[in-house]
Amino acid sequence: xxxxxxxxxxxxxxxxxxxxxxxxxxxxxxxPQEPKWPERDxxxxxxxxxxxxxxxxxxxxxxxxxxxxxGLRKIDCSLQGHPDMNKTTGVEISSGSLGQGLSIxxxxxxxxxxxxxxxxVFTLTGDGESQEGEIWEAAMAAAHYKLDHLTVIVDxxxxxxxxxxxxxxxxxxxxxxYEAFGWTARSIDGHDFKEIIEALEWxxxxxxxxAIVARTVKGKGVSFMENQAGWHGKAPTDEQxxxxxxxxxEQEKTLASEAQGA
Amino acid sequence: xxxxxxxxxxxxxxxxxxxELGKLHDDVVALDADLSGxxxxxxxxxxxxxxxxxxxVAEANMMSIAAGLAISGKIPYASTFxxxxxxxxxxxxxxxxxxxxxPVRICASHGGLTVGEDGCSHQSVEDIGLMRMLPNMKVVVxxxxxxxxxxxxxxxxxxxxxxxxxxxxxxxxLYEKPPAGLGAGADVLRAGSDISIFAxxxxxxxxxxxxxxxxxxxxxxxxxxISIIKPIDVDTVAASISKTGCAxxxxxxxxxxxxxxxxxxxxxxxxxVRIGRLGIKDVFGKSGSPNQLLEEFQLTSGHLTxxxxxxxxxxx
Numbered sequence: 001x002x003x004x005x006x007x008x009x010x011x012x013x014x015x016x017x018x019x020x021x022x023x024x025x026x027x028x029x030x031x032p033q034e035p036k037w038p039e040r041d042x043x044x045x046x047x048x049x050x051x052x053x054x055x056x057x058x059x060x061x062x063x064x065x066x067x068x069x070x071g072l073r074k075i076d077c078s079l080q081g082h083p084d085m086n087k088t089t090g091v092e093i094s095s096g097s098l099g100q101g102l103s104i105x106x107x108x109x110x111x112x113x114x115x116x117x118x119x120x121v122f123t124l125t126g127d128g129e130s131q132e133g134e135i136w137e138a139a140m141a142a143a144h145y146k147l148d149h150l151t152v153i154v155d156x157x158x159x160x161x162x163x164x165x166x167x168x169x170x171x172x173x174x175x176x177x178y179e180a181f182g183w184t185a186r187s188i189d190g191h192d193f194k195e196i197i198e199a200l201e202w203x204x205x206x207x208x209x210x211a212i213v214a215r216t217v218k219g220k221g222v223s224f225m226e227n228q229a230g231w232h233g234k235a236p237t238d239e240q241x242x243x244x245x246x247x248x249x250e251q252e253k254t255l256a257s258e259a260q261g262a
Numbered sequence: 263x264x265x266x267x268x269x270x271x272x273x274x275x276x277x278x279x280x281x282e283l284g285k286l287h288d289d290v291v292a293l294d295a296d297l298s299g300x301x302x303x304x305x306x307x308x309x310x311x312x313x314x315x316x317x318x319v320a321e322a323n324m325m326s327i328a329a330g331l332a333i334s335g336k337i338p339y340a341s342t343f344x345x346x347x348x349x350x351x352x353x354x355x356x357x358x359x360x361x362x363x364x365p366v367r368i369c370a371s372h373g374g375l376t377v378g379e380d381g382c383s384h385q386s387v388e389d390i391g392l393m394r395m396l397p398n399m400k401v402v403v404x405x406x407x408x409x410x411x412x413x414x415x416x417x418x419x420x421x422x423x424x425x426x427x428x429x430x431x432x433x434x435x436l437y438e439k440p441p442a443g444l445g446a447g448a449d450v451l452r453a454g455s456d457i458s459i460f461a462x463x464x465x466x467x468x469x470x471x472x473x474x475x476x477x478x479x480x481x482x483x484x485x486x487x488i489s490i491i492k493p494i495d496v497d498t499v500a501a502s503i504s505k506t507g508c509a510x511x512x513x514x515x516x517x518x519x520x521x522x523x524x525x526x527x528x529x530x531x532x533x534x535v536r537i538g539r540l541g542i543k544d545v546f547g548k549s550g551s552p553n554q555l556l557e558e559f560q561l562t563s564g565h566l567t568x569x570x571x572x573x574x575x576x577x578x
Contacts, residue, residue, distance in 0.1 A: 085333070085362050093333060097357040100326045104358060107330020107338075110315065114291075115334070134354070137323035145315075 001052050003241035005073040008081070011231040013053040015157035015190070015216040016124060022196040023122055024057040032062035035090050041119045042092050042108055046101020047126040047155065048082040049233065054091065055079050063090035099132025101125065102152060106138055109147045120149045120204050128160030130171045136181070142209040143182030151203040151210045152178075155190065157218035159229045178211035190214030221248050269432035272410040272463075273371040276428050277302025279414035280339055280369070284310040287418060291331050293317060293340045295324045300430075301341035301371040321346045325354035325366070332364035337418060343377075344370035344386035344427055348393055355423075360396040363422045368393075369414065373403070373427040374514035375542065375559060376464065376552040385547035391519020393425040394492045400424045401492040402444065403513075403521075405466040408437040409444070409489060416443040429514075431552050433464050436487070447490020448498035454484035457574050458502040458509040459566070462488050462521045465512035465540070471563035476570055483570060494524045500532045508577040510538040510570045514561060517541035536577035538569045 002008035023043055024030075031037045045054045052072065059066045064078075071077030078087045082096030093104050105123040112119055125135065142150055154174055162168050171177075178185040184206045188195045196214070203210035218232070219225025222244040225236075236244060283290045284306050291313045298304040298316060307314040317324045321342050328338040340347070347370040348355070359366045370389065377385045393401045402417075402424060404410035410428055417424055436451070451466070452473050461469035466487045473483040484502055488494065503509050509529070511522040522539030529535055542559055556562055 093330075094357065094362045097353055100322075100329075100354055100358050103323045103326030103354075104330035104333070106323075107327040107332070108334050109330075110327070111291075111331050111334030111336050114313065114336075134322045134326065137317075137320040138326070141317055141320070141323055141327070 001056065001069045001072050002235045003238065004070050005235060007073060007235050008052055009049040009233045010052070010236065011159070011218040011225060011228070012047060012050045012126060012155065012157065014220045014222060014225065015218045016047070016050050016053050016155045017220065018191045018193060019124065019153055019155065019196055019214055020053050020057045022193055022200065024061050026197050027200045028122070029119070032090065035063060039118050042105070042121045044092055044101050044105045044108070044121060044123040045083055045095055046123055047098065047129050048095030048101070051079070051081065051083050054083060055088070058088070058090040061090070064088070098126070098129040099134035102135055102138035103141070105150060106142050106145065106147065109150045110145065112149060120151065122200065123150070123152045125152055125154050127154055127156040127158065127165050127171050127174065130154065130174065131169050139178060139181040139183065146207070147209045148207055151200065151212060153212045153214055155216050156213055157216045159218045159227065159232065161229065161232045163229050174213045175211065183209045183211045185211040185213065187213045187215060190216035191220060221251055223247060267435040267438070269434050270407040271430060271432050272404055272407060272428035273300070273302050273430060275407040275410035276341070276369050276371065276414055276426070277305040279411045281305045281309060283415065283418055284313065287337065289336050290418070291315070291336045291338050293324050293328050293338060295319060295321045295342040295346065297342050300343070301369070303339070303341045321351040322354045325351040326358050328366045329354070329358040329362070329364050332359070332366050337365055337367070339367045339369055341369045341371060343384060344373040344389040345384055348386065348389040348425070352392060356396055359423050360398050363398045365420070365422060367417050367424045367426060369426045369428065371428045372430050374429060374463065375547045375555045375561070376429055376431040376514065378430070378552045378555065379549050381549040382546040387516045387542045387547060388519060389427060390491055390513070390515045390521065394519060394524065398422050399492065400490065402426045402447070402490055403462040404428070404489050405463055405487050406433060406436040408435060408440040412440040412442070413444055413489065415440070427463070429464060431464070434467050436466060444489050446495035446498065447488060448495035449487040449489065450484065450498065450502070451487050452483070452485040454482040454506065456482045456506055457570050458484045458486060458506045459512065459570065460486050460488050460499065460509060460521060460525050461512040462491060463514050465514060465561065468561070468563040468566055469512050472566040472570060475563065475567045479571070481570070481574060488521055491521055491524055494528060496528050496532065499525055499528045503529055503535045504533050508536045508573050510540060510566065510573055512540040512561070512566050515541055516544060518544055536573055538573040540566050540569050
């Protein structure tokens with residue numbers, strides 16, 4: 001998809017892939033044929049540059065035809081470089097300017113509470129994104145409003161555009177920070193489906209907002225992209241794409257046989 | 263005008279109308295950023311506490327939370343001072359509200375220099391320009407208490423995002439009771455044939471005073487209250503300048519980006535005439551009493567009269 005578009009953000013999309021997959025195909029209570037179903041859970045992509053993984057999940061869930069993914073970032077196509085809620089079915093908010101999604105999620109959660117709707121809001125942010133001040137304004141507010149039906153998942157891949165987050169501007173310790181702001185927080189392996197699903201389901205049962213700090217690998221699953229800041233916002237060439245797809249298909253097979261054995 | 267209408271601040275009308283909307287409509291919610299006593303959203307907070315959210319000193323967070331509420335079907339009214347609503351939270355307003363066309367009403371008080379003694383950090387002289395630049399944003403600057411009340415009441419049913427600017431000072435009434443609505447947002451308060459005066463906010467009253475003075479000098483001035491700066495009522499503005507052949511504008515805002523520019527854009531495109539702009543001349547404000555500031559920054563009926571005479575003389 002990103003290769004076809006010639007630009008985009010593969011690194012963070014891959015680090016979030018397992019989390020987003022777990023959400024759309026196991027955790028979220030949603031109806032792709034009725035996208036505005038009032039009782040649905042919401043998935044809010046705050047790190048909007050990872051639009052490719054959101055679009056892939058939406059298409060595979062049935063919100064729109066999978067063939068539309070080829071139109072990513074192209075003129076006259078609904079799939080914008082960063083998500084646009086008015087252009088793409090299933091996209092809950094427009095995002096792209098980092099730091100706003102958690103605050104918007106608070107507004108959505110407050111409205112759900114006023115309307116006595118049962119849905120839960122799952123918001124995906126990034127560790128680099130956590131350098132934005134608005135994230136911490138929102139962290140303060142979500143705890144203050146005691147939002148039981150809000151979970152933030154921080155895709156903590158340790159990298160941002162200019163390098164390692166620990167070198168550019170250290171955001172750690174993230175679980176301690178969220179706890180200090182009044183949240184319940186825990187850290188998980190963001191590539192272990194069992195752990196991801198267990199944590200997301202658990203977060204529904206906790207009083208007050210929950211932060212799940214997911215330790216991930218940027219570019220996960222593609223050997224030459226893993227842990228490389230350079231793959232934050234660059235499209236692979238045709239050859240690189242072919243190699244990436246071979247590697248990912250291999251892992252798909254392994255996962256499938258593991259699932260059968262389990 | 264009846265005697266009992268003592269000057270009142272437009273922000274007070276916002277507070278009263280917001281409370282009324284809150285009582286009328288269950289989907290109205292209000293937000294403030296620790297200035298509810300100044301913006302007057304405190305009236306709503308006291309009587310509709312379950313739908314009021316004071317987010318503390320965090321304007322960016324407030325705008326994004328308002329966006330989330332609007333996405334979920336609420337009609338949010340978000341208030342703080344104009345300088346913070348438009349400057350501090352510009353990106354949240356741009357990306358989170360204007361671009362997705364969400365029905366958030368940004369009701370900013372303390373617009374302009376008449377904030378007074380707090381000085382330039384709190385005086386918004388560029389808010390109209392900032393909001394006017396945003397696609398989808400409707401920009402409203404009411405001229406008195408009653409017109410503000412009407413604007414806020416009418417906003418409930420208006421699609422898309424809106425910016426409504428109110429002020430701190432007590433100002434005289436122009437409308438004896440709240441009008442039914444703002445219409446197209448250009449209200450010809452006095453007909454004239456020699457020069458058009460387009461004014462907004464507190465400057466409308468001063469424009470009427472200037473027209474009175476000009477009449478004594480045998481100059482017939484038409485006074486138009488522009489309450490909707492964007493989208494501006496092109497027909498009324500063009501018709502007025504076509505008739506008079508020249509114009510002045512008056513606003514408590516920078517001469518760049520506000521009402522003056524909006525009127526000049528209409529003129530340049532549809533009927534080019536000479537236009538003089540009375541406003542803040544591309545500088546920041548300072549501390550002082552509101553009236554001292556209006557005098558020092560030349561925003562008085564006297565300065566407007568002088569500018570009108572100059573423009574008229576040079577366009578003959």
